[in-house]
Amino acid sequence: MADLSLTPATVAPPQSYGRRALRRFLKHKPAVAGLVFLLVMGLIVLIGPFVSPYAFDAQDFTLIGSPGPMTSAHWLGTDELGRDALTRLIHGGRISLAVGLAGAIVSTVLGTLVGALAGFYRGWTDTLLMRFTDVILCIPTLPLVLLLSGLFRPSPPLLVAIVGILIWMGTARLVRSQFLTLREREFVEAARALGAGGARLMFRHILPNAIGPITVAATLAVGSAIMLESALSFLGFGIQPPVPTWGNLLNSASSWLSVAPWLAIPPGLCILLTVLSVNFLGDGLRDALEPKD
Structure with a gap:
């Protein structure tokens, strides 16, 4: 008679939330490509100024007067003041990325604090903070920034x-x-019943459970900050020369666009690809941390 005994099926152990999020993120190819690009760009702007044979403000007085062509000594040519364009592009990337990242951190911390207070305490606190937020949203950002920068x-x-x-x-x-x-939620009610105060409930119990959406918002804020800084520098209201940024490099190259387009294309491409990569990364993180299934 056949043996009818059943062997227990092998059940794979459940994966942790972090592993599932990583698997979903890796399936988002544009996000992975964006992350790789940002890592490479960050490495270039970090080590580039140390390996470049030129300082960002060093001048070749034999090339002053008009932009120089691309040569083996100057891969992206020189500007009208005889400065190496590639060195200035790399140094400008360091400034633009640093301003974008730091601005995003400031906005995330401030937005998290305001949103946490409004959502936790509700009532008049929520009304006051959200009406203030609505007022700021009604003000066009770029004109206000231009005013402050002026x-x-x-x-x-x-x-x-x-x-x-x-x-x-x-x-x-x-x-x-x-x-x-x-x-x-029940875990907040349980912590409140055990005597946890408002600050502990907000930052010890609720905030860690909202970290996914905040991470996505912070990532997207980096792209907004880079675009805003570049626009200000392009209009002449941002960081002033001789310190380079991608925005003021575009501004100075616009005068020579018909005769030396190689000065304008690289900083424009850097802004475009960096912001695009940040947005792809934000989309990938949103899909990974907030799955719809």
């Missing part, structure tokens, strides 16, 4: 503060919605 000569730290203060509203609304939902 009143104060923007150094990199001041530009970071201006950019960060003016792009936090989306993060605040997102965090508020997350806190309104999470504050009613």
Whole structure:
């Protein structure tokens, strides 16, 4: 008689949330490509100034007067003041990326704080903070930044503060919605019953459970900050020459566009590809951290 005994099926252990999120992220090819590009760009702007044979403000006086062509000594040519264009592009990338990243951090911290207070305490606190947020949203960002930059000569730290203060509203609304939902969950009620105060409930129990959407918002804020800084520098209200940024490199190259387009194309491509990569990365993180299935 046949043996009818059944062997227990081998059940794969459940994967952790982090492993599932990583698997979903790796399936998002544009996000992976964007992450690789940003890592490579970050490595270039970090080590590039140390390996370049030129300083960003060093001049070749034999080339002053008009942009120089691309040669083996100057891969992207020289500008009208005889400065190496590739070195200035790399150094400008360091400034633009640093301002974008720091501005995004400022906006994320500020938006998270405002959204957390509004969503947790509700009532008049929510009304006051959200009406203030709505007022800031009604003000066109670029004209306000131009006004502030015109009143104060923007150094990199001041530009970071201006950019960060003016792009936090989306993060605040997102965090508020997350806190309104999470504050009613059972684990928050249990912590409240055990005597946890408001600050502990917000930052120890609720905030870690909202970190996914905040991460996505912070990633997208980097692209917004880079675009805003580049626009300000292009219009002449950002960081001033001789310190290069991608925006003011575009501004100075616009005068020579018909005779030396190789000065304008690289910084424009860097801005485009960096912002595109950041947006792809944000999309991938959203799909990985907030799956729809």
